[in-house]
Amino acid sequence: MSSPHNLSVPTPTEENLARRTRPTKTDLADRLFRYLMYAASGISVAILLLMGWIITGQALPAIKQFGLGFLVSREWNVPDLQFGALPLIYGTLGSGLISLIFAIPIGVAVAIVTSEDLLPHWLRSSIAFTIELLAAIPSVVFGLWGFYTLIPILLPLQQFLYTKFGTTIPLFSTEPSGSGLLTAGMLLGIMILPTLAAVSREVLLVVPGYLRTGSMALGATRWETIFRVVLPKAFSGIIGGVMLALGRALGETMAVTMVIGNAENISPSVFSPAYSIPAILANTFAEAQEDIHVGALTYLVLILFLLTLTVNIGAIGLVRLVERGEKSS
Amino acid sequence: MREIHKPAQELETAIQVNNLSFFYGASRALESINMTIFKNHVTAIIGPSGCGKSTFIKALNRIGELEGKIKTEGQVELYGQDIYHPQVNLNQLRRQVGMVFQKPNPFPMSIYENVAYGVKIGEEKVQRSELDNIVESALQGAAIWNEVKDKLHKSALGLSGGQQQRICIARALAVKPKVLLMDEPCSALDPIATIKIEDLIHSLRNDLTIAIVTHNMQQAARVSDYTAFFSTDESRIGRMVEFGETKQIFSFPVDKRTNDYVSGRFG
Amino acid sequence: MATKLTTPLSPLRNVFDRGMTVLAFGLTIVGILPLISVLWNIISKGLPGLTAVMFTKPIIDDGFANAVVGTLTMITIASLLSIPIGIATGIYLAEYQPTTRINRTIKFLTTILTGVPSIVVGIFTYNAVVLVSKRLFDFSYSAVAGGIALAILMLPIIALTTEEVLKLVPNNFRLASSGLGGSKFQTITRIILPAAVPALTTGVLLAVARGIGETAPLLFTALFAQDWADNLTSPTASLPILIFNLYNDPDPVKNQLVWTASLFLLGVVLVINLPARFLANRNR
Ligand SMILES: Nc1ncnc2c1ncn2[C@@H]1O[C@H](COP(=O)(O)OP(=O)(O)OP(=O)(O)O)[C@@H](O)[C@H]1O
Ligand SMILES: [Mg+2]
Numbered sequence: 001m002s003s004p005h006n007l008s009v010p011t012p013t014e015e016n017l018a019r020r021t022r023p024t025k026t027d028l029a030d031r032l033f034r035y036l037m038y039a040a041s042g043i044s045v046a047i048l049l050l051m052g053w054i055i056t057g058q059a060l061p062a063i064k065q066f067g068l069g070f071l072v073s074r075e076w077n078v079p080d081l082q083f084g085a086l087p088l089i090y091g092t093l094g095s096g097l098i099s100l101i102f103a104i105p106i107g108v109a110v111a112i113v114t115s116e117d118l119l120p121h122w123l124r125s126s127i128a129f130t131i132e133l134l135a136a137i138p139s140v141v142f143g144l145w146g147f148y149t150l151i152p153i154l155l156p157l158q159q160f161l162y163t164k165f166g167t168t169i170p171l172f173s174t175e176p177s178g179s180g181l182l183t184a185g186m187l188l189g190i191m192i193l194p195t196l197a198a199v200s201r202e203v204l205l206v207v208p209g210y211l212r213t214g215s216m217a218l219g220a221t222r223w224e225t226i227f228r229v230v231l232p233k234a235f236s237g238i239i240g241g242v243m244l245a246l247g248r249a250l251g252e253t254m255a256v257t258m259v260i261g262n263a264e265n266i267s268p269s270v271f272s273p274a275y276s277i278p279a280i281l282a283n284t285f286a287e288a289q290e291d292i293h294v295g296a297l298t299y300l301v302l303i304l305f306l307l308t309l310t311v312n313i314g315a316i317g318l319v320r321l322v323e324r325g326e327k328s329s
Numbered sequence: 330m331r332e333i334h335k336p337a338q339e340l341e342t343a344i345q346v347n348n349l350s351f352f353y354g355a356s357r358a359l360e361s362i363n364m365t366i367f368k369n370h371v372t373a374i375i376g377p378s379g380c381g382k383s384t385f386i387k388a389l390n391r392i393g394e395l396e397g398k399i400k401t402e403g404q405v406e407l408y409g410q411d412i413y414h415p416q417v418n419l420n421q422l423r424r425q426v427g428m429v430f431q432k433p434n435p436f437p438m439s440i441y442e443n444v445a446y447g448v449k450i451g452e453e454k455v456q457r458s459e460l461d462n463i464v465e466s467a468l469q470g471a472a473i474w475n476e477v478k479d480k481l482h483k484s485a486l487g488l489s490g491g492q493q494q495r496i497c498i499a500r501a502l503a504v505k506p507k508v509l510l511m512d513e514p515c516s517a518l519d520p521i522a523t524i525k526i527e528d529l530i531h532s533l534r535n536d537l538t539i540a541i542v543t544h545n546m547q548q549a550a551r552v553s554d555y556t557a558f559f560s561t562d563e564s565r566i567g568r569m570v571e572f573g574e575t576k577q578i579f580s581f582p583v584d585k586r587t588n589d590y591v592s593g594r595f596g
Numbered sequence: 597m598a599t600k601l602t603t604p605l606s607p608l609r610n611v612f613d614r615g616m617t618v619l620a621f622g623l624t625i626v627g628i629l630p631l632i633s634v635l636w637n638i639i640s641k642g643l644p645g646l647t648a649v650m651f652t653k654p655i656i657d658d659g660f661a662n663a664v665v666g667t668l669t670m671i672t673i674a675s676l677l678s679i680p681i682g683i684a685t686g687i688y689l690a691e692y693q694p695t696t697r698i699n700r701t702i703k704f705l706t707t708i709l710t711g712v713p714s715i716v717v718g719i720f721t722y723n724a725v726v727l728v729s730k731r732l733f734d735f736s737y738s739a740v741a742g743g744i745a746l747a748i749l750m751l752p753i754i755a756l757t758t759e760e761v762l763k764l765v766p767n768n769f770r771l772a773s774s775g776l777g778g779s780k781f782q783t784i785t786r787i788i789l790p791a792a793v794p795a796l797t798t799g800v801l802l803a804v805a806r807g808i809g810e811t812a813p814l815l816f817t818a819l820f821a822q823d824w825a826d827n828l829t830s831p832t833a834s835l836p837i838l839i840f841n842l843y844n845d846p847d848p849v850k851n852q853l854v855w856t857a858s859l860f861l862l863g864v865v866l867v868i869n870l871p872a873r874f875l876a877n878r879n880r
Contacts, residue, residue, distance in 0.1 A: 026779050033781040037692060040684030044706045044752050051712065051720045058723055109623035117395075118617060127624060129877060134631050136869040138809025140836045141858050144843055145634045148641075190630045197627070210434040214497070217392050218447035218504060219424035221609055223616040228450070233437050244711075251713020253812040254840055278715040278812070285719060286816055301719050305712065312711035316704065407601065416602040420609075425599065452606045 052305070059302045062295030070299060076264040076275075078284075083296035085303060087264040091181065091274035092304070095256060096249040098185025098270065099192055103245060106189075107196030108238065112226060114197075115204040128201060135194035143258030146187040151178040151259065158182065158271050176271035179261035184274070187255050192245035199241025203234040203322065240318035247311040251304065253278035277304045341368040343508055343538040344389060344426075348403035351384055351393075358384045359567045361403070364557055366508070371530060371539045373549035373575065376559030377590070381567025382542040385559065386510050389540065390426035391419055408507070424451070427506035431513040433493035435485035435500070440477050443485045443496055444468060447504035463503055471499035472529045491522025498529065502537075509533065511541040515548065527552050546591055550579050558587045635862075642859025645852040650860075655833060656822040658849050660857045666739065666825060666832040667808060667861075670818060673743025673828075674807050678750040679800055685751070686758020691784055694763075703759070709752040714812040721745035722816040735829035742818025742832060746807040753806065757799030761792045798872045805868040809861065811836035835861045 056063075066073070066083060073084025113119065114128040158176035165172045207230050215225040231238075261273020262283060277300045288294045344366040351359035359381045366372045366389075374382045387393035389405060391412065405412045412422055424447070435443050444464045448455055455463070464481070468474040473495040477488070485496050494514060501509055511530075515523040530539060530552045543549050549556055556578040558571045571578060571587045582588040604610065653659025689703050725744050730736040765788050773783040789796070819831040820841055838857050842850045 026782065030779040030781040033784070034692065037684050037688040040681045041688035041702050041706075041755075043681050044685055044709050044755060045702055047748055047751070048705050048709045048712070050724065051716070054720060054723050055716070106623045106627045109620040110627050113620050113624045118620075125877065127628070129873065130628055130631060132873060133866070133869065136805065136809075136865055136873070137631075137634060138811070138836060138861060138865060140809070140811040140839045141634065141638065141862055144839060144854065144858055145630075145637055147843060149633060149637050193627055208434075210430060210432060211436060213392060213395055214430065214434040214436065214500075215446070216395060217390065217423055217428040217430075218450070218500065219420040219422075220447075220450045221420055221605070221613040223613045224450050224609070226616075228446070229436050247711050251711075251715065253713065253715040254836070258840075258843065278713060281715050281719065282812060282815055285722075286819075298719070301716055305716050308711055308713055308716075309708060312708060315711075316707055410601045412601060414602065416604075418601060418604055420605055421599065421603055422601050425601075452609070 055298060055302050055305060059295060059298040062292060062299040063302075065292065066296070066299070070296075071303070074266060078293060081290060081292055083292070083299075085277075085300060087266050088275055088277045088280055088300060089303065090266045091184075091260060091276040091279070092250055092307070094181050094270075094274060095184040095188055095260060095276055096246055098182060099188035099249045100242065100246060102186055102189030103193050103196050104242060107193050107241075107245070108200050108231075110193070110197040111200035111204050111238075115201050116222070116226065116230075118222075128197075131194050131197050133194075134190065135198075139191065139252060140254040140258075142187060142191055143255035146183065146255055146259040150187060151183060154178070154183055154186065162271060170268040171270050174267060174269035174272045177261070177273065179259050179273055180271050181260065181267075181274040182270035184256045184260035184276070185270070187259055188249045188252055191252060191255060192249050195248055196241050196245040199244060200234070200238045203237030203241065204230065207233045236318050237322040240315045240322065243311050243315035243318065247308045247315060250311065251278060251308050253282050257282045277301075340370070342366070343368040343408065344540075345406040345409075346389075346403070347406070349385075349388065349405060350402040351381070351388055352400040352402075353384075354398050357566050359388070362569050364569060364572055366538060366540055367555065368538050369534055369536070370554040371534055371541060371552055372555045372557065373553035374540065374542045374557045374559060375544070375546065375549050375590070376567075376570075377561070378544075379565070379567075380559040380561040382559055383512050384567065386428075386512055386540060386542050389508070389510055390423050390428055391417075392423065392428060394419075424504050425506055426508045426510060427501035427504065428510040429494070429497050429501055429512070429514045432517050433490055433497050435488075435493050435496050437484065437486055439482045440468075440485045440488070440496060441481040444499045444503050447500060451504065464499075467499040467503035468496075470502045470533065471495045472525065472532070473499060489522070491518045491525060494518060494522070494526060495529065498526075502533075506537070508538045508540065511539065513542050513544060516544060523548070546579075546593075550575060558582075558584075558590060560586055560590070638855065638858050638862050641855040642857075645856035646859060650853075650856060654823045655838060655853070658853055660835065660838060660853060660860070662821065662824045663833040663835045663838045663857065664860070666742075666818065666821070667834040667836075669739045669825075669828065669832065670742040670746055670814070670834060671804060671807050673740060674746035674750055675804055677744065677747035678754055678803070678807075682751045682754025682803070683758045683796070683800075685755035686762060687784060687789075689755065689759040690762035691780070691788070703756075706752045706755050709748075710756065714749055714810055715815075717748050718745055718813040718816050721748065721813065726817055729829075733829070737817065737819035737831040738829045739818055739825060739832040740828050742814045742834065745813035745817045746810060749810060749813055750803045750807045753803040754800055757803070758792075758796060761795040761799060762788060764795070765791050794875070798876045801868050801872040802876070805865045805872070808868075809836060809865050811840055815840075 070083065070085050071089065072086055074086045075082045075084045076087055110127065110131050114124045155176060155178045161172045162176055211229050211233060212225055215229045256276050257279040260276055260279055262275050262279060263273040264275050265272050281297060281300065285297050288297055342365050346362050346364040349359060349362040350357060362385060374386065376382055384393060388401060393399055401413055407426065436446060441464055444467050445460055448460060448463055465474060468477060473492060476492060485493060488496065515526050518526065527548065530541065533539060541552065553575045556573065556575040557569055558578060559567050560570045561567045571582060571584045578587060579591050582591060650659045651661050651664065654662035685706065689699060693699055721741060721744055725741040726736050729738065729741065769787050769791060770783055773787045814834050814837050818834060820837045821831045821833045825832040835857050839854050842854045845851060
């Protein structure tokens with residue numbers, strides 16, 4: 001045992017205490033650093049709020065003039081300064097919906113092939129990697145490819161459907177010209193495929209293996225297991241991925257602009273040229289002269305902003321739900 | 330424990346294992362297992378961790394094949410039929426050799442749907458009313474009917490671990506297997522839930538053949554008629570050391586290693 | 597007696613099982629085909645035009661040198677703005693009370709910002725930067741505005757990747773450092789960030805590649821220029837806008853220029869993406 005003397009603590013003198021409370025250099029750096037991080041994180045938030053504020057502000061004259069009727073009015077006539085958003089909402093949602101029709105089955109199939117053990121591991125991850133690369137291709141390059149390659153491939157097919165079913169099925173009732181809602185939707189479907197496949201794959205990968213084993217142990221085949229146990233378990237997560245992909249599709253600009261045909265149409269036929277909100281913005285925002293035209297376009301921006309916001313919040317909500325479910329089970 | 334009156338030779342064989350060796354990839358996990366699982370009896374498989382008990386039991390319904398590249402040598406016969414024959418229909422095999430896992434693994438659906446699952450995927454069309462009956466009798470067979478009969482359409486995930494495990498047993502029973510494999514079915518459960526499962530095993534023996542892996546020696550002694558003791562050495566290859574009537578294995582083991590293990594003196 | 601084990605699966609189940617496998621593989625191949633087609637198309641059509649003069653002459657002289665420089669300028673501005681702020685945001689999200697409501701809210705809003713369509717970012721920047729600079733400093737469309745628009749796009753991506761990467765740094769690093777009396781500042785800058793550098797680099801590179809390929813944010817901010825930009829405050833060409841503006845130009849020389857520019861753009865983007873994604877996948 002050492003003497004009690006050695007264990008004694010220096011009595012707190014005035015000087016000692018002062019030294020302890022006076023900020024040292026590291027304290028200062030620490031605090032400064034913290035404030036910097038706080039400030040930085042505020043910037044994204046500020047941008048988002050500013051965005052909402054400025055867009056709403058700019059759209060306000062048009063909102064005042066057209067009101068909510070803007071959403072359902074079918075006329076978009078620049079010379080007469082008549083502006084109604086319905087054809088553009090139709091083109092945006094229509095192409096988005098078509099993109100999902102193509103992307104969901106392919107995306108989920110890719111997710112299953114790359115998460116179930118149908119293939120050796122290296123092949124699975126190579127496929128996943130390849131699909132992921134699709135996400136790297138710039139949208140304008142997709143547009144170029146869509147314009148010069150996809151359209152010539154699709155046109156004969158569309159013509160065939162038109163001549164065969166044009167009179168009986170309204171969806172195919174107009175003479176295809178190559179560009180149009182269907183072409184835009186298909187191109188969008190390819191572009192959102194990596195998002196959909198990646199999210200679905202992640203979700204499928206976390207479906208516990210014991211559920212698969214449990215099902216197979218009862219004599220279920222692989223696909224019975226996938227359809228009855230695995231996919232239902234992954235359902236809400238996959239829907240989250242679908243919504244995320246839909247958000248991408250609705251806001252996608254360049255590729256759609258290059259293949260949708262750019263006409264403010266509402267036609268039951270998917271072969272008809274159409275126009276989406278991003279596309280009309282890309283094409284006409286710079287040329288808009290009259291305030292009310294700019295206002296109407298900004299109103300469209302606001303609609304698009306809110307639309308994607310809603311879809312994305314839904315997606316985030318679903319993903320959170322899935323994460324929470326994971327923790328609790 | 331139930332008295333076994335007839336000598337072993339006169340008992341009917343459910344599963345006959347001859348010279349079974351099992352490989353994960355290139356590495357051998359089991360070597361030359363010979364064993365008979367008798368009809369309407371409970372066979373316990375005991376042994377230290379890593380000796381290949383799970384590997385063995387999973388070789389009896391070929392569920393281990395889901396986990397990767399495996400290879401087997403030797404034969405496993407279910408009522409005289411080679412289950413490793415190339416033309417064997419695995420779905421058919423697994424319906425006849427059911428399995429209950431260590432961790433309860435009910436599907437994320439209602440209790441009813443869990444139990445009905447195996448029946449629904451089966452080949453015969455089953456009427457709704459008949460399905461109701463099957464579900465009820467399976468749940469009764471698993472001694473959980475009274476606890477869940479009022480919430481059949483609630484999620485099975487809301488039940489306690491012991492209840493979930495009995496749902497899994499009911500789920501296996503609903504397809505009317507000939508043999509039920511259980512891999513440490515009580516290791517995730519508390520003592521009361523364990524007792525319930527053990528009682529259940531006792532009653533199931535009347536129309537079912539059961540093979541159960543357990544770490545709990547008292548449990549093996551309580552529930553089983555026959556016991557197989559597996560062990561391994563530095564080679565990490567699992568072998569069966571001794572097989573016999575449970576009474577004999579626990580009271581007069583022939584092999585010293587068995588004796589050490591059952592008396593708790595094992596490394 | 598057991599049912600015969602060799603009784604085959606009923607034809608219906610058998611066909612379903614095999615059919616689904618075939619269908620899934622088929623759909624997967626359908627999913628991969630576009631990638632191959634895009635690559636093949638761009639390479640085969642772009643390669644013949646890829647000559648050295650492309651990199652020395654501006655668009656007006658049938659090269660794309662000014663677009664390359666414009667893209668480089670703007671991505672540099674965007675990176676200078678978005679990388680530090682993004683990483684700082686990520687640090688805040690991961691290291692400063694990540695469970696508090698304010699932190700969660702900021703993360704939520706940052707996630708929302710990643711989902712804002714790029715055209716909306718472009719029009720916002722037009723209003724917030726181009727119009728303002730016109731009024732205050734007498735310049736409107738500019739590389740600066742384009743850079744800011746790209747920065748807004750990259751910022752939330754970098755922030756969220758940083759957060760994700762930092763959260764993967766084992767917690768005992770933090771405990772060990774603060775246990776030794778390190779301040780939070782020291783812990784983060786000396787221990788956590790260095791440990792996260794490889795993954796962080798990957799994430800930042802992916803965001804940069806994304807920015808390089810973006811078109812819509814530049815439409816009303818940087819605009820376009822046939823010739824060299826005078827300075828950072830004049831309209832500036834970029835590769836994506838070049839492609840968009842000239843893609844259906846009747847002049848075959850300009851058409852070739854578009855394909856070659858696409859090849860170069862795609863090449864740059866893939867050269868960044870391939871190793872970055874490869875590493876990201878392996879780290880996981
Ligand atoms: N999927 C697998 N791939 C490769 N080796 C495996 C696999 N599963 C088990 N093994 C190995 O086979 C041996 C036997 O494992 P097994 O799980 O059958 O043991 P066990 O007796 O059930 O152990 P425990 O009592 O811990 O459950 C072990 O050495 C194990 O490492
Ligand atoms: Mg085991």
